[in-house]
Amino acid sequence: MKVLFVCTANICRSPSAELLARAAGPGDVEFSSAGTHARDGEPINPDMVAELTAGPDASAFRSRRLTHAIVEEADLMLTMEAGHRAFVIDEWPAAFARVFTLGQAARAIASAPTGLDRVALLDHLGSSRGHADPALDVPDPYRRGTEACAGCVQSLRDHLRALLPALQSEGQQKEL
Template sequence: MTRILFVCTGNTCRSPMAEAILKSEKIPGLEVKSAGVYATNGAPASLHVQQILEEEKIGHSHQSSMLTEEMVDWSTYILTMTEGHKYSVLSMFPNAQGKVFTLKEFAGQKINSDIHDPYGGSLETYRKTYTDIREHINKIIEKLAVSEIFREEEDGGKEEEV
């Protein structure tokens, strides 16, 4: 089982979008959650996020969550929206070393690895952020599919028993 945790600041814009996009792919063996480094628990996704997900026909019910040690321990990969989030996660949870990447970094982009924060912006600003997140999630889906094929080959094609 691969577990991806998306992290942003307040867990109301970027990370819930990323979570909803990846969950909508319904990839077997993949669990997805999101959290924020400075989130308050229980806030809904922003109205613009809700509208865009509805326009994209992506169902998602969201309540913000503060990043916790249990979430860090649960995750296989922690994908942050910015370098700043990455360093915040690592400073709060040094044991996360080795599994924290920016979304763009994990997708293979070497420079300009931040996803723009649309908070307080227009619907069009949120749409641009959605498109950026979607593009990079498509790349990580390919990356995860390739690593899953290698994992199956190493296991002789056998599923692990739980």
């Protein structure tokens, strides 16, 4: 399974989600990220790296712009904001069934029956997606200081705590 996180520049939220998910998610799920308006090759924002110090190593990460090929590879796309989700759907309408905001997916998973395999989980997400409520968006911390970055990382961790267990096979549970 391939899970793609999407934000604007791929230097704050989506790479942080990718790195946190890689550290705590199942090893047989491939986590990656891209940005709707990213410049290829940029490192993660230093303020975000500071918030991830107790977590995964961010030194090798480089941003990438969202492309058709990246969208086609993803089984599940999780955007940071409703606006990112709308961008993906506008550019690649065929991806509709596979794209959710991270908050939207976390909310839908909360109502999922336990024990669903990944295919059934994706079906559940699609059938119970609800509205992409902007209140569930992960706020953009870019150039807003360390407090905003800390809040962003906490929001990502909260959403991932809801999402990652649903993606894990039995016995793969890790701490986030």
